[in-house]
Amino acid sequence: MRWLVLILLLLPQLARAQNVATLVADSVTLSADDRLIASGNVVAFFDGTRLRASQIIYDRSADRLIITGPITLQDAAGAVLTADSGDLDPRLENGILLGARIVLDQQLQLAANQIDRRDGRYLQLYRSTASSCRVCGTRAPLWEIRAEKVTHDTVEQQLYFENATFLVRGLPLFWLPAMRLPDPTQDRATGFLIPRQRSTSQLGTGIKLPYFITLGDHADVTLSPYVSAQTRTLELELRRAFASGSLALRGAVSDDTLQDDLRSYLFANGTFRLPDNYLLQFNVETVSDKAYLLDYDYDDKDRLESGLSLVRVTDTSLNELRFSYFQTLREVETNASLPPVIGEVRREARMQPSFGGVLSYATSIDTAYRPDTTDGSAGRDVTRTGGRADWRRDWILPGGFVATAQTGLRGDIYQVRDDSAYPGTDLRLVPSGLVTLRWPLARQGTVRHLIEPTLTLSWAEVHGASPPNEDSTRSEFDPANLFDRSRFTGQDAVETGTQLAAGLTWTRVGPAGGASSLTFGRVFRNRTQPDFTPSSGLDGTDSDWLVSGQYTTAGGFLIELRGLFDDDIETTRTDGRARWSNETACHRGDLYLAGARCGGKPVRHDFGMDAG
Secondary structure, X not given: OOEEEEEOOOOHHHHHHOOOEEEEEOEEEEOOOOXXXXXXXXXXXXXXXXXXXXXXXXXXXXXXXXXXXXXXXXXXXXXXXXXXXXXXXXXXXXXXXXXXXXXXXXXXXXXXXXXXXXXXXXXXXXXXXXXXXXXXXXXXXXEEEEEEEEEEEOOOOEEEEEEEEEEEXXXXXXXXXXXXXXXXXXXXXXXXXXXXXXXXXXXXXXXXXOEEEEOOOOEEEEEEEEEEOOEEEEEEEXXXXXXXXXXXXXXXXXXXXXXXXXXXXXXXXXXXXXXXXXXXXXXXXXXXXXXXXXXXXXXXXXXXXXXEEEEEEOOOEEEEEEEEEEEEOOOOOOHHHOOOEEEEEEEEEEEOOOOOOEEEEEEEEEEEEOOOOOOOOOXXXXXXXXEEEEEEEEEEOHHHOEXXXXXXXXXXXXXXXXXXXXXXXXXXXXXXXXEEEEOOEEEOOOOEEEEEEEEEEEEEOXXXXXXXXXXXXXXXXXXXXXXXXXXXXXXXXXXOEEEEEXXXXXXXXXXXXXXXXXXXXXXXXXXXXXXXXXXXXXOOOEOOEEEEEEEEOOOOEEEEEEEEEOOOOOXXXXXXEEEEEEEEEOOOOOOOOOOOOOOOOEEEEEEEEEEO
Protein backbone atom coordinates (compact mmCIF):
# COMPACT_ATOMS: atom_id res chain seq x y z
CA MET A 1 0.00 0.00 0.00
CA ARG A 2 1.26 3.49 -0.83
CA TRP A 3 1.65 5.94 1.99
CA LEU A 4 1.05 9.69 1.94
CA VAL A 5 3.15 11.44 4.57
CA LEU A 6 3.22 15.14 5.28
CA ILE A 7 6.56 16.38 6.64
CA LEU A 8 5.43 19.35 8.72
CA LEU A 9 7.48 22.38 9.49
CA LEU A 10 10.91 21.05 8.54
CA LEU A 11 12.53 24.33 9.56
CA PRO A 12 11.33 27.21 11.78
CA GLN A 13 11.51 29.55 8.78
CA LEU A 14 9.22 27.26 6.87
CA ALA A 15 6.84 27.11 9.78
CA ARG A 16 6.44 30.85 9.80
CA ALA A 17 5.81 30.85 6.04
CA GLN A 18 3.48 27.87 6.40
CA ASN A 19 5.35 26.06 3.58
CA VAL A 20 5.29 22.28 3.71
CA ALA A 21 6.82 19.43 1.76
CA THR A 22 4.82 16.44 0.61
CA LEU A 23 6.30 12.96 0.33
CA VAL A 24 4.77 9.96 -1.41
CA ALA A 25 6.40 6.51 -1.20
CA ASP A 26 5.63 2.79 -1.11
CA SER A 27 7.13 2.50 2.36
CA VAL A 28 7.87 5.09 5.05
CA THR A 29 9.53 4.19 8.39
CA LEU A 30 10.92 6.12 11.36
CA SER A 31 14.19 4.68 12.76
CA ALA A 32 15.42 4.80 16.35
CA ASP A 33 18.05 7.46 15.50
CA ASP A 34 15.30 9.88 14.40
CA ARG A 35 15.64 9.24 10.67
CA LEU A 36 12.66 9.17 8.31
CA ILE A 37 13.28 6.58 5.58
CA ALA A 38 11.09 6.59 2.45
CA SER A 39 11.72 3.93 -0.18
CA GLY A 40 10.11 2.58 -3.33
CA ASN A 41 8.77 5.02 -6.01
CA VAL A 42 9.53 8.04 -3.85
CA VAL A 43 8.14 11.40 -4.98
CA ALA A 44 8.68 14.60 -2.97
CA PHE A 45 7.06 17.98 -3.68
CA PHE A 46 8.22 21.31 -2.31
CA ASP A 47 7.49 24.86 -3.50
CA GLY A 48 6.96 23.88 -7.16
CA THR A 49 9.89 21.43 -7.26
CA ARG A 50 9.34 17.68 -7.79
CA LEU A 51 11.90 15.07 -6.75
CA ARG A 52 11.78 11.39 -7.75
CA ALA A 53 14.17 8.80 -6.32
CA SER A 54 14.52 5.19 -5.22
CA GLN A 55 15.07 6.15 -1.58
CA ILE A 56 15.12 9.33 0.50
CA ILE A 57 16.45 9.45 4.07
CA TYR A 58 15.67 12.56 6.11
CA ASP A 59 18.21 13.01 8.92
CA ARG A 60 16.44 15.29 11.37
CA SER A 61 19.49 15.99 13.50
CA ALA A 62 21.62 17.08 10.52
CA ASP A 63 18.62 18.52 8.65
CA ARG A 64 19.74 16.75 5.44
CA LEU A 65 18.23 14.57 2.73
CA ILE A 66 20.33 11.58 1.67
CA ILE A 67 19.01 10.47 -1.73
CA THR A 68 19.62 7.24 -3.61
CA GLY A 69 19.12 7.31 -7.37
CA PRO A 70 18.23 7.26 -10.04
CA ILE A 71 17.18 10.83 -9.17
CA THR A 72 14.98 13.14 -11.25
CA LEU A 73 14.54 16.72 -10.05
CA GLN A 74 12.24 19.12 -11.92
CA ASP A 75 11.85 22.72 -10.80
CA ALA A 76 8.93 25.11 -11.30
CA ALA A 77 10.48 26.52 -14.51
CA GLY A 78 10.56 23.09 -16.14
CA ALA A 79 14.30 22.39 -15.96
CA VAL A 80 15.02 18.69 -15.43
CA LEU A 81 18.01 17.40 -13.46
CA THR A 82 18.97 13.73 -13.16
CA ALA A 83 21.65 12.21 -10.93
CA ASP A 84 22.92 8.95 -9.47
CA SER A 85 22.92 10.10 -5.84
CA GLY A 86 22.67 13.26 -3.79
CA ASP A 87 22.93 15.02 -0.43
CA LEU A 88 20.57 18.02 -0.15
CA ASP A 89 18.86 20.15 2.44
CA PRO A 90 15.08 19.60 2.87
CA ARG A 91 14.31 22.71 0.80
CA LEU A 92 16.29 21.23 -2.13
CA GLU A 93 18.29 24.49 -2.27
CA ASN A 94 21.78 23.41 -1.22
CA GLY A 95 23.72 20.19 -1.54
CA ILE A 96 25.67 17.92 -3.86
CA LEU A 97 24.51 15.67 -6.71
CA LEU A 98 26.83 13.07 -8.26
CA GLY A 99 26.75 11.78 -11.83
CA ALA A 100 24.24 14.48 -12.75
CA ARG A 101 22.66 15.70 -15.97
CA ILE A 102 20.47 18.78 -16.58
CA VAL A 103 18.05 19.37 -19.46
CA LEU A 104 17.02 23.02 -19.83
CA ASP A 105 13.73 23.70 -21.61
CA GLN A 106 14.07 20.40 -23.54
CA GLN A 107 16.81 22.05 -25.60
CA LEU A 108 20.19 22.17 -23.86
CA GLN A 109 21.75 19.26 -21.96
CA LEU A 110 24.55 19.64 -19.41
CA ALA A 111 26.31 16.58 -18.01
CA ALA A 112 28.76 16.74 -15.10
CA ASN A 113 30.56 14.51 -12.63
CA GLN A 114 29.22 16.62 -9.78
CA ILE A 115 26.63 19.38 -9.34
CA ASP A 116 26.45 21.61 -6.27
CA ARG A 117 23.24 23.51 -5.46
CA ARG A 118 23.76 26.84 -3.68
CA ASP A 119 21.12 29.11 -2.12
CA GLY A 120 18.39 27.65 -4.27
CA ARG A 121 19.68 29.81 -7.14
CA TYR A 122 23.05 28.55 -8.38
CA LEU A 123 23.98 25.21 -9.90
CA GLN A 124 27.74 24.63 -10.07
CA LEU A 125 28.79 21.87 -12.47
CA TYR A 126 32.32 20.44 -12.45
CA ARG A 127 33.99 18.85 -15.50
CA SER A 128 30.87 19.52 -17.51
CA THR A 129 29.76 19.03 -21.11
CA ALA A 130 27.02 21.18 -22.71
CA SER A 131 25.29 20.35 -26.00
CA SER A 132 21.89 20.27 -27.68
CA CYS A 133 22.85 16.82 -28.99
CA ARG A 134 22.65 13.69 -26.91
CA VAL A 135 25.68 13.54 -24.61
CA CYS A 136 26.26 9.81 -24.30
CA GLY A 137 27.37 6.79 -26.28
CA THR A 138 30.64 6.29 -28.11
CA ARG A 139 30.15 8.83 -30.91
CA ALA A 140 30.94 12.47 -30.20
CA PRO A 141 27.99 14.87 -30.59
CA LEU A 142 27.89 17.28 -33.53
CA TRP A 143 28.92 20.11 -31.22
CA GLU A 144 29.67 20.48 -27.54
CA ILE A 145 31.25 22.83 -25.03
CA ARG A 146 33.49 21.25 -22.43
CA ALA A 147 34.34 23.31 -19.36
CA GLU A 148 36.16 22.86 -16.11
CA LYS A 149 33.28 24.56 -14.31
CA VAL A 150 29.83 25.81 -15.33
CA THR A 151 27.65 27.99 -13.08
CA HIS A 152 23.96 28.22 -13.88
CA ASP A 153 22.26 31.26 -12.37
CA THR A 154 18.61 30.18 -12.39
CA VAL A 155 17.39 33.66 -11.43
CA GLU A 156 19.28 35.64 -14.08
CA GLN A 157 18.94 32.67 -16.50
CA GLN A 158 22.61 32.75 -17.45
CA LEU A 159 25.31 30.10 -17.91
CA TYR A 160 28.91 30.99 -16.98
CA PHE A 161 31.68 28.75 -18.39
CA GLU A 162 35.23 28.64 -17.05
CA ASN A 163 38.13 27.18 -19.06
CA ALA A 164 35.79 26.27 -21.94
CA THR A 165 36.59 24.48 -25.22
CA PHE A 166 34.23 24.38 -28.22
CA LEU A 167 34.34 21.07 -30.13
CA VAL A 168 32.73 19.78 -33.36
CA ARG A 169 32.54 15.99 -33.62
CA GLY A 170 35.14 15.78 -30.88
CA LEU A 171 37.59 18.11 -32.68
CA PRO A 172 38.55 21.22 -30.61
CA LEU A 173 38.02 24.45 -32.60
CA PHE A 174 38.78 27.17 -30.04
CA TRP A 175 39.34 27.75 -26.32
CA LEU A 176 38.06 30.56 -24.09
CA PRO A 177 39.11 31.22 -20.49
CA ALA A 178 35.57 32.38 -19.71
CA MET A 179 32.29 32.78 -21.57
CA ARG A 180 28.65 33.50 -20.83
CA LEU A 181 25.54 32.15 -22.57
CA PRO A 182 21.85 32.80 -21.84
CA ASP A 183 20.03 29.61 -20.94
CA PRO A 184 17.20 28.42 -23.26
CA THR A 185 14.48 29.66 -20.89
CA GLN A 186 15.43 33.25 -21.73
CA ASP A 187 12.69 34.99 -23.68
CA ARG A 188 15.17 37.27 -25.40
CA ALA A 189 18.90 37.78 -24.95
CA THR A 190 21.99 38.42 -27.03
CA GLY A 191 24.08 35.31 -27.48
CA PHE A 192 25.05 32.36 -29.63
CA LEU A 193 22.31 30.07 -30.83
CA ILE A 194 22.55 26.33 -31.29
CA PRO A 195 25.08 25.49 -34.06
CA ARG A 196 23.62 23.55 -36.98
CA GLN A 197 25.16 21.10 -39.39
CA ARG A 198 24.24 21.08 -43.08
CA SER A 199 25.38 18.57 -45.67
CA THR A 200 24.63 18.70 -49.41
CA SER A 201 26.10 17.09 -52.51
CA GLN A 202 27.07 20.50 -53.96
CA LEU A 203 28.31 22.34 -50.87
CA GLY A 204 29.58 19.42 -48.81
CA THR A 205 29.36 19.26 -45.04
CA GLY A 206 29.35 22.56 -43.21
CA ILE A 207 28.29 24.20 -39.99
CA LYS A 208 26.24 27.29 -39.17
CA LEU A 209 26.90 29.28 -36.00
CA PRO A 210 24.04 31.78 -35.51
CA TYR A 211 24.49 34.78 -33.23
CA PHE A 212 21.38 36.56 -31.97
CA ILE A 213 21.56 40.29 -31.14
CA THR A 214 18.82 42.23 -29.39
CA LEU A 215 18.33 45.79 -30.65
CA GLY A 216 16.15 47.15 -27.90
CA ASP A 217 12.75 45.83 -26.89
CA HIS A 218 11.29 45.84 -30.41
CA ALA A 219 14.04 44.71 -32.78
CA ASP A 220 16.62 41.98 -33.19
CA VAL A 221 19.03 40.62 -35.76
CA THR A 222 20.50 37.15 -36.29
CA LEU A 223 23.86 36.75 -38.05
CA SER A 224 24.71 33.20 -39.15
CA PRO A 225 28.13 32.44 -40.65
CA TYR A 226 27.96 29.24 -42.74
CA VAL A 227 31.23 27.57 -43.59
CA SER A 228 32.00 24.43 -45.60
CA ALA A 229 34.75 23.36 -48.00
CA GLN A 230 32.79 24.87 -50.92
CA THR A 231 31.27 28.06 -49.45
CA ARG A 232 31.73 31.03 -47.17
CA THR A 233 28.29 32.47 -46.45
CA LEU A 234 26.86 35.07 -44.11
CA GLU A 235 23.12 34.85 -43.45
CA LEU A 236 21.10 37.71 -41.99
CA GLU A 237 17.66 37.94 -40.40
CA LEU A 238 16.33 41.26 -39.10
CA ARG A 239 13.00 41.85 -37.34
CA ARG A 240 11.53 45.15 -36.19
CA ALA A 241 8.19 45.79 -34.51
CA PHE A 242 6.50 49.18 -34.61
CA ALA A 243 3.44 50.53 -32.86
CA SER A 244 1.50 50.28 -36.12
CA GLY A 245 3.15 47.32 -37.84
CA SER A 246 6.22 45.18 -38.37
CA LEU A 247 9.17 44.72 -40.72
CA ALA A 248 11.10 41.52 -41.44
CA LEU A 249 14.15 40.99 -43.61
CA ARG A 250 16.21 37.92 -44.41
CA GLY A 251 19.01 37.39 -46.86
CA ALA A 252 22.47 35.99 -47.46
CA VAL A 253 25.72 36.63 -49.32
CA SER A 254 27.87 33.70 -50.51
CA ASP A 255 31.30 33.20 -52.00
CA ASP A 256 31.36 29.60 -53.21
CA THR A 257 32.96 27.30 -55.75
CA LEU A 258 29.75 26.87 -57.77
CA GLN A 259 30.05 30.29 -59.44
CA ASP A 260 32.80 32.85 -59.87
CA ASP A 261 30.78 35.87 -58.73
CA LEU A 262 29.32 36.64 -55.32
CA ARG A 263 25.81 35.22 -54.89
CA SER A 264 23.05 36.72 -52.76
CA TYR A 265 19.35 36.98 -52.09
CA LEU A 266 17.07 39.31 -50.16
CA PHE A 267 13.50 38.80 -48.98
CA ALA A 268 11.78 41.62 -47.08
CA ASN A 269 8.18 42.23 -46.06
CA GLY A 270 6.31 44.72 -43.95
CA THR A 271 2.78 45.38 -42.72
CA PHE A 272 1.55 48.69 -41.32
CA ARG A 273 -1.84 49.91 -40.15
CA LEU A 274 -2.78 53.35 -41.47
CA PRO A 275 -5.58 55.74 -40.46
CA ASP A 276 -9.15 55.01 -41.54
CA ASN A 277 -8.58 51.22 -41.34
CA TYR A 278 -6.19 51.09 -44.30
CA LEU A 279 -3.51 48.39 -44.32
CA LEU A 280 -0.20 48.94 -46.15
CA GLN A 281 1.76 45.83 -47.10
CA PHE A 282 4.92 45.43 -49.14
CA ASN A 283 7.38 42.69 -49.98
CA VAL A 284 10.68 42.52 -51.86
CA GLU A 285 12.11 39.32 -53.36
CA THR A 286 15.34 39.36 -55.35
CA VAL A 287 18.14 36.90 -56.04
CA SER A 288 21.46 37.07 -57.86
CA ASP A 289 20.91 33.95 -59.99
CA LYS A 290 18.19 31.39 -60.65
CA ALA A 291 19.86 28.48 -58.84
CA TYR A 292 20.93 30.21 -55.61
CA LEU A 293 17.80 29.60 -53.53
CA LEU A 294 17.73 25.88 -54.34
CA ASP A 295 21.49 25.39 -53.98
CA TYR A 296 21.33 26.67 -50.40
CA ASP A 297 17.79 25.42 -49.63
CA TYR A 298 16.59 28.92 -48.74
CA ASP A 299 13.31 28.59 -50.66
CA ASP A 300 11.71 26.43 -53.35
CA LYS A 301 10.03 29.28 -55.24
CA ASP A 302 10.32 29.24 -59.01
CA ARG A 303 8.91 32.78 -59.37
CA LEU A 304 9.65 35.80 -57.23
CA GLU A 305 7.12 38.53 -56.53
CA SER A 306 7.83 41.99 -55.19
CA GLY A 307 4.82 44.12 -54.49
CA LEU A 308 3.07 46.96 -52.73
CA SER A 309 -0.59 46.99 -51.68
CA LEU A 310 -2.95 49.32 -49.89
CA VAL A 311 -6.17 47.66 -48.68
CA ARG A 312 -9.21 48.76 -46.71
CA VAL A 313 -11.88 46.20 -45.79
CA THR A 314 -15.18 46.89 -44.04
CA ASP A 315 -18.36 44.87 -43.55
CA THR A 316 -19.75 46.08 -46.86
CA SER A 317 -16.81 47.25 -48.99
CA LEU A 318 -13.31 46.51 -50.24
CA ASN A 319 -10.83 49.08 -51.57
CA GLU A 320 -7.50 47.85 -52.92
CA LEU A 321 -4.49 49.25 -54.73
CA ARG A 322 -1.82 46.74 -55.74
CA PHE A 323 1.41 46.74 -57.77
CA SER A 324 3.52 43.62 -58.40
CA TYR A 325 6.78 42.81 -60.13
CA PHE A 326 7.50 39.18 -61.08
CA GLN A 327 10.84 37.54 -61.76
CA THR A 328 10.92 33.99 -63.12
CA LEU A 329 13.50 31.44 -61.97
CA ARG A 330 12.42 28.81 -64.49
CA GLU A 331 14.94 27.98 -67.19
CA VAL A 332 12.27 27.63 -69.91
CA GLU A 333 10.39 30.83 -69.03
CA THR A 334 11.09 34.52 -69.61
CA ASN A 335 9.92 37.48 -67.58
CA ALA A 336 8.04 38.88 -70.57
CA SER A 337 5.79 35.82 -70.73
CA LEU A 338 4.50 36.39 -67.18
CA PRO A 339 4.17 39.53 -67.71
CA PRO A 340 6.57 41.06 -65.14
CA VAL A 341 4.67 44.21 -64.08
CA ILE A 342 1.06 44.08 -62.85
CA GLY A 343 -1.00 46.93 -61.43
CA GLU A 344 -4.56 46.85 -60.10
CA VAL A 345 -7.04 49.25 -58.51
CA ARG A 346 -10.47 48.01 -57.47
CA ARG A 347 -13.43 48.82 -55.30
CA GLU A 348 -16.15 46.35 -54.33
CA ALA A 349 -19.28 46.95 -52.26
CA ARG A 350 -22.54 45.23 -51.41
CA MET A 351 -25.96 46.27 -50.14
CA GLN A 352 -29.36 44.77 -49.38
CA PRO A 353 -32.03 46.39 -51.59
CA SER A 354 -35.62 46.74 -50.48
CA PHE A 355 -36.81 44.06 -52.91
CA GLY A 356 -34.61 41.43 -51.19
CA GLY A 357 -31.41 39.60 -51.87
CA VAL A 358 -27.91 41.05 -51.96
CA LEU A 359 -26.69 43.48 -54.59
CA SER A 360 -22.92 43.69 -55.11
CA TYR A 361 -21.04 45.92 -57.50
CA ALA A 362 -17.40 46.57 -58.35
CA THR A 363 -15.16 48.74 -60.49
CA SER A 364 -11.54 47.99 -61.31
CA ILE A 365 -8.57 48.93 -63.45
CA ASP A 366 -5.69 46.53 -64.04
CA THR A 367 -2.71 46.63 -66.32
CA ALA A 368 -0.07 44.14 -67.51
CA TYR A 369 3.15 45.77 -68.73
CA ARG A 370 6.14 44.29 -70.58
CA PRO A 371 9.28 46.42 -71.01
CA ASP A 372 9.92 44.85 -74.43
CA THR A 373 8.36 46.77 -77.37
CA THR A 374 8.41 43.85 -79.82
CA ASP A 375 5.12 43.45 -81.65
CA GLY A 376 3.19 40.42 -80.39
CA SER A 377 2.94 38.53 -77.10
CA ALA A 378 6.57 39.26 -76.13
CA GLY A 379 5.94 43.01 -75.91
CA ARG A 380 2.17 43.27 -75.49
CA ASP A 381 0.80 45.66 -72.88
CA VAL A 382 -2.85 45.35 -71.80
CA THR A 383 -4.99 47.65 -69.66
CA ARG A 384 -8.54 46.73 -68.65
CA THR A 385 -11.07 49.10 -67.14
CA GLY A 386 -14.29 47.44 -66.04
CA GLY A 387 -17.30 47.29 -63.81
CA ARG A 388 -19.85 44.69 -62.79
CA ALA A 389 -23.08 44.34 -60.84
CA ASP A 390 -24.58 41.10 -59.47
CA TRP A 391 -27.79 40.37 -57.60
CA ARG A 392 -28.27 37.15 -55.61
CA ARG A 393 -31.03 35.71 -53.48
CA ASP A 394 -31.59 32.41 -51.61
CA TRP A 395 -34.86 30.63 -50.76
CA ILE A 396 -35.69 27.63 -48.57
CA LEU A 397 -38.38 25.63 -50.36
CA PRO A 398 -40.79 22.96 -49.07
CA GLY A 399 -39.16 19.59 -48.51
CA GLY A 400 -35.87 21.15 -47.38
CA PHE A 401 -34.70 22.26 -50.82
CA VAL A 402 -32.47 25.35 -51.02
CA ALA A 403 -32.67 27.47 -54.18
CA THR A 404 -30.32 30.26 -55.29
CA ALA A 405 -30.80 32.72 -58.15
CA GLN A 406 -28.11 35.06 -59.41
CA THR A 407 -27.93 37.47 -62.33
CA GLY A 408 -25.26 39.93 -63.37
CA LEU A 409 -23.82 42.24 -66.00
CA ARG A 410 -20.17 43.01 -66.60
CA GLY A 411 -18.53 45.53 -68.92
CA ASP A 412 -14.84 45.95 -69.80
CA ILE A 413 -12.85 48.36 -71.96
CA TYR A 414 -9.54 46.91 -73.19
CA GLN A 415 -6.56 48.89 -74.42
CA VAL A 416 -3.87 46.81 -76.13
CA ARG A 417 -0.47 48.14 -77.17
CA ASP A 418 2.46 46.55 -79.05
CA ASP A 419 0.34 43.75 -80.51
CA SER A 420 -1.18 44.35 -83.93
CA ALA A 421 -3.30 41.18 -83.68
CA TYR A 422 -5.74 43.05 -81.42
CA PRO A 423 -7.46 46.43 -81.81
CA GLY A 424 -6.05 49.28 -79.78
CA THR A 425 -9.32 49.85 -77.87
CA ASP A 426 -12.32 47.54 -77.61
CA LEU A 427 -15.47 47.10 -75.52
CA ARG A 428 -16.91 43.86 -74.09
CA LEU A 429 -20.23 43.22 -72.33
CA VAL A 430 -21.02 39.96 -70.49
CA PRO A 431 -24.55 39.31 -69.16
CA SER A 432 -24.96 36.17 -67.05
CA GLY A 433 -27.45 34.21 -64.97
CA LEU A 434 -27.37 31.23 -62.59
CA VAL A 435 -29.87 29.04 -60.73
CA THR A 436 -28.82 26.45 -58.14
CA LEU A 437 -30.95 23.81 -56.41
CA ARG A 438 -29.58 21.90 -53.41
CA TRP A 439 -31.21 19.26 -51.22
CA PRO A 440 -29.19 18.83 -48.00
CA LEU A 441 -30.04 15.61 -46.14
CA ALA A 442 -28.62 15.41 -42.61
CA ARG A 443 -28.44 12.63 -40.06
CA GLN A 444 -27.72 13.63 -36.47
CA GLY A 445 -26.15 11.48 -33.76
CA THR A 446 -22.77 10.63 -32.35
CA VAL A 447 -21.58 10.46 -35.95
CA ARG A 448 -23.12 13.14 -38.17
CA HIS A 449 -23.69 12.72 -41.91
CA LEU A 450 -24.66 15.22 -44.59
CA ILE A 451 -25.53 14.25 -48.17
CA GLU A 452 -26.08 17.14 -50.58
CA PRO A 453 -27.05 16.58 -54.23
CA THR A 454 -26.73 19.82 -56.22
CA LEU A 455 -27.73 21.05 -59.69
CA THR A 456 -26.59 24.37 -61.16
CA LEU A 457 -27.88 25.78 -64.45
CA SER A 458 -25.98 28.83 -65.69
CA TRP A 459 -25.62 30.98 -68.78
CA ALA A 460 -23.30 33.73 -69.99
CA GLU A 461 -22.66 35.42 -73.32
CA VAL A 462 -19.97 37.77 -74.62
CA HIS A 463 -20.85 40.76 -76.76
CA GLY A 464 -18.00 42.69 -78.34
CA ALA A 465 -14.27 42.23 -77.86
CA SER A 466 -12.21 39.05 -77.64
CA PRO A 467 -9.23 40.41 -75.69
CA PRO A 468 -5.89 38.64 -75.13
CA ASN A 469 -5.98 36.19 -72.24
CA GLU A 470 -3.36 37.35 -69.73
CA ASP A 471 -4.73 36.17 -66.37
CA SER A 472 -6.66 32.93 -67.04
CA THR A 473 -4.14 30.68 -68.74
CA ARG A 474 -4.11 27.95 -66.05
CA SER A 475 -7.48 26.61 -64.92
CA GLU A 476 -8.27 23.27 -63.31
CA PHE A 477 -11.45 21.40 -62.43
CA ASP A 478 -11.80 20.83 -58.68
CA PRO A 479 -14.51 20.70 -55.96
CA ALA A 480 -14.18 24.43 -55.28
CA ASN A 481 -15.40 25.45 -58.77
CA LEU A 482 -17.71 22.54 -59.63
CA PHE A 483 -20.84 24.70 -59.23
CA ASP A 484 -19.38 28.06 -60.28
CA ARG A 485 -20.69 29.95 -63.27
CA SER A 486 -17.14 30.35 -64.64
CA ARG A 487 -14.04 28.31 -63.86
CA PHE A 488 -11.51 30.75 -65.26
CA THR A 489 -9.24 32.21 -62.61
CA GLY A 490 -9.14 35.81 -63.89
CA GLN A 491 -11.07 38.47 -65.79
CA ASP A 492 -9.87 38.09 -69.39
CA ALA A 493 -11.49 34.76 -70.28
CA VAL A 494 -15.23 34.06 -69.91
CA GLU A 495 -17.00 30.68 -69.88
CA THR A 496 -19.85 31.24 -72.32
CA GLY A 497 -23.01 29.42 -73.36
CA THR A 498 -25.42 27.32 -71.32
CA GLN A 499 -24.09 24.73 -68.90
CA LEU A 500 -25.41 22.31 -66.30
CA ALA A 501 -23.28 21.22 -63.35
CA ALA A 502 -24.46 18.14 -61.41
CA GLY A 503 -22.80 16.68 -58.38
CA LEU A 504 -23.11 15.02 -54.99
CA THR A 505 -21.21 15.73 -51.78
CA TRP A 506 -21.17 13.48 -48.71
CA THR A 507 -19.68 14.69 -45.43
CA ARG A 508 -19.10 12.71 -42.23
CA VAL A 509 -18.10 14.23 -38.87
CA GLY A 510 -16.93 11.80 -36.18
CA PRO A 511 -17.36 12.16 -32.39
CA ALA A 512 -13.67 12.96 -31.84
CA GLY A 513 -13.67 15.84 -34.32
CA GLY A 514 -12.32 14.00 -37.36
CA ALA A 515 -14.12 14.57 -40.64
CA SER A 516 -14.22 13.08 -44.13
CA SER A 517 -15.90 14.12 -47.35
CA LEU A 518 -16.43 12.78 -50.85
CA THR A 519 -17.46 14.80 -53.91
CA PHE A 520 -18.14 13.75 -57.47
CA GLY A 521 -19.72 15.60 -60.34
CA ARG A 522 -19.58 16.78 -63.95
CA VAL A 523 -20.32 19.79 -66.15
CA PHE A 524 -22.36 19.60 -69.39
CA ARG A 525 -22.23 22.47 -71.94
CA ASN A 526 -23.82 23.36 -75.24
CA ARG A 527 -20.48 24.54 -76.67
CA THR A 528 -16.76 23.96 -76.19
CA GLN A 529 -14.45 26.40 -74.42
CA PRO A 530 -11.21 26.78 -76.43
CA ASP A 531 -9.23 28.41 -73.59
CA PHE A 532 -9.44 25.24 -71.44
CA THR A 533 -6.53 22.83 -71.90
CA PRO A 534 -7.00 19.02 -72.06
CA SER A 535 -5.15 18.58 -68.77
CA SER A 536 -7.63 20.90 -66.99
CA GLY A 537 -10.44 18.33 -67.35
CA LEU A 538 -12.73 21.09 -68.71
CA ASP A 539 -12.17 20.94 -72.48
CA GLY A 540 -14.95 19.76 -74.78
CA THR A 541 -18.71 20.09 -74.31
CA ASP A 542 -18.69 17.66 -71.38
CA SER A 543 -16.09 17.91 -68.66
CA ASP A 544 -14.31 14.94 -67.16
CA TRP A 545 -15.80 13.23 -64.13
CA LEU A 546 -14.49 14.78 -60.94
CA VAL A 547 -13.92 12.55 -57.90
CA SER A 548 -12.44 14.13 -54.80
CA GLY A 549 -12.03 12.91 -51.23
CA GLN A 550 -10.69 14.48 -48.06
CA TYR A 551 -9.96 13.13 -44.58
CA THR A 552 -8.95 15.25 -41.58
CA THR A 553 -8.20 14.25 -38.00
CA ALA A 554 -8.70 16.21 -34.80
CA GLY A 555 -4.92 16.39 -34.49
CA GLY A 556 -4.61 18.43 -37.67
CA PHE A 557 -3.59 15.71 -40.16
CA LEU A 558 -5.17 16.00 -43.64
CA ILE A 559 -5.19 13.73 -46.69
CA GLU A 560 -6.81 14.95 -49.90
CA LEU A 561 -7.10 13.10 -53.22
CA ARG A 562 -8.54 14.27 -56.54
CA GLY A 563 -9.02 12.49 -59.84
CA LEU A 564 -10.36 13.47 -63.29
CA PHE A 565 -11.69 10.63 -65.50
CA ASP A 566 -13.18 10.58 -68.98
CA ASP A 567 -16.14 8.49 -70.16
CA ASP A 568 -13.88 5.48 -70.70
CA ILE A 569 -12.63 5.77 -67.10
CA GLU A 570 -9.23 6.79 -68.45
CA THR A 571 -7.32 9.05 -66.07
CA THR A 572 -6.81 12.63 -67.17
CA ARG A 573 -5.20 13.78 -63.95
CA THR A 574 -4.78 12.61 -60.38
CA ASP A 575 -3.13 14.41 -57.53
CA GLY A 576 -2.89 14.12 -53.77
CA ARG A 577 -1.98 16.24 -50.82
CA ALA A 578 -0.95 15.38 -47.28
CA ARG A 579 -0.75 18.06 -44.61
CA TRP A 580 -0.16 18.29 -40.90
CA SER A 581 -1.05 21.51 -39.12
CA ASN A 582 -1.19 22.06 -35.38
CA GLU A 583 -0.78 24.73 -32.73
CA THR A 584 1.71 24.44 -29.88
CA ALA A 585 3.57 26.80 -27.59
CA CYS A 586 6.37 28.08 -29.76
CA HIS A 587 10.04 28.84 -29.65
CA ARG A 588 11.73 31.15 -32.05
CA GLY A 589 13.16 28.83 -34.65
CA ASP A 590 14.94 25.62 -33.79
CA LEU A 591 16.80 24.55 -30.64
CA TYR A 592 18.27 27.74 -29.22
CA LEU A 593 20.78 28.59 -26.54
CA ALA A 594 19.52 32.15 -26.72
CA GLY A 595 17.16 34.16 -28.84
CA ALA A 596 13.61 35.36 -28.86
CA ARG A 597 10.77 33.08 -27.91
CA CYS A 598 7.12 33.81 -28.40
CA GLY A 599 6.39 33.60 -24.69
CA GLY A 600 4.33 30.42 -24.95
CA LYS A 601 1.82 31.89 -27.41
CA PRO A 602 0.28 29.40 -29.85
CA VAL A 603 1.96 29.08 -33.21
CA ARG A 604 0.78 27.04 -36.16
CA HIS A 605 3.14 24.41 -37.54
CA ASP A 606 2.57 23.16 -41.06
CA PHE A 607 4.12 20.29 -42.98
CA GLY A 608 2.92 18.86 -46.24
CA MET A 609 3.57 17.07 -49.50
CA ASP A 610 1.87 17.37 -52.86
CA ALA A 611 1.94 14.94 -55.76
CA GLY A 612 0.30 15.11 -59.16
